[in-house]
Amino acid sequence: MGTSHYVIGTGDRRVIALHGWxxxxxxxxxxxAWLDRSSFCFAFMDYRGYGGAKGQAGRYTMDEIxxxxxxxxxxxxxxxxxxxxxxxGGMAIQRVLVEAPERVERLVxxxxxxxxxxxxxxxxxxxxxxxAANPAHRRAIIDFTTGSRLTGVWLDHMTAxxxxxxxxxxxxxxxxAWAKTDxxxxxxxxxxxxxxxxxxxxxxxxxxxxxxTWIPWYPNAELEVMAxxxxxxxxxxxxxxxxxxxxxxxx
Numbered sequence: 001m002g003t004s005h006y007v008i009g010t011g012d013r014r015v016i017a018l019h020g021w022x023x024x025x026x027x028x029x030x031x032x033a034w035l036d037r038s039s040f041c042f043a044f045m046d047y048r049g050y051g052g053a054k055g056q057a058g059r060y061t062m063d064e065i066x067x068x069x070x071x072x073x074x075x076x077x078x079x080x081x082x083x084x085x086x087x088x089g090g091m092a093i094q095r096v097l098v099e100a101p102e103r104v105e106r107l108v109x110x111x112x113x114x115x116x117x118x119x120x121x122x123x124x125x126x127x128x129x130x131x132a133a134n135p136a137h138r139r140a141i142i143d144f145t146t147g148s149r150l151t152g153v154w155l156d157h158m159t160a161x162x163x164x165x166x167x168x169x170x171x172x173x174x175x176x177a178w179a180k181t182d183x184x185x186x187x188x189x190x191x192x193x194x195x196x197x198x199x200x201x202x203x204x205x206x207x208x209x210x211x212x213t214w215i216p217w218y219p220n221a222e223l224e225v226m227a228x229x230x231x232x233x234x235x236x237x238x239x240x241x242x243x244x245x246x247x248x249x250x251x
Contacts, residue, residue, distance in 0.1 A: 003072040004052030005045045009037035013249060014081040016069055017044045018089030021174055022131070022138055022158075024051030024165040027086060030235050034242035039250065042084075045072055049170020060173025062181050066095040073103065082106040082249050087205065087231065088113055088178040098186045107194045108245050111205045111231050114213035115184035118204075128179070132172035135163050146230030147201030154235070187217055194221040195248040197241070199229035222248075
C-alpha cells in the first residue's frame, strides 16, 4: 500500500510537506494556489490515521512518520528532497533528517515543535489530552494558539475539519509522540540549511521558543517572525507564507 499524499507541481525542486497534529495534508490548502508549480514539486503527505490514511492503524511515533516519509520519497523516485513541517510536522522533519541526513537538502519549520518535545503544566496537558475525544478542546487549542483573535466561524471550520480528517486513536497517540519525545542531542550542530517561521501571535511555539531551541541547535538556521499570524499561517497569511517558504527553498 502506498503512502497517502497529494502532489502539486512538476518542477525540479522536490519538497515533502508534513502537517500538524489537528489537520491532514489539506492544512496547506489555502496556500496551494500560490505555489510555483513550474519550479517546485510538492508532495503533501498524510500520517497514519489522517486524511487519505484515515483508518490506517499505526504506532503513531516520530520514527514511524520518518519511515513513511522515506518510503514516500522512494515511491516518488526522489533521492534528495527538502522538507517542510508545520507544528508536530516540524518535529517529524527533524526525525527524517536524523534517519537520512544525506537525503535532506533543506528544512522549513512552520511554528515547529522542537526536537526536545514540549513541556506541559497539568492544566494544559488535560486540555490537549482531551482533544482526541472532545471537539471543544480542539477548538480551544486552535483559538489559544492563534492569540484568541480570530473569528469563531473560522474556529468552527478548523475544528470540524480536524474531527473529520483524523482518527481519535491517532490524535491521542501522536500527542505523546510530539510532546514527550526528545532526540535533540542527535540534531545538535547539523549543518543543513534551516528556516524557522514563527507566527507573532502564537503564544505556545513562539519566536522565543525557537531562539532557545532550533536556532542554537542548527548553525545554518534563520528565524522569521510572521506578522499578523498565529499558529496557522497557512490559513492566516497564505500568500506571505508561500512566498517565504519558496524563497528559502529556491536558494
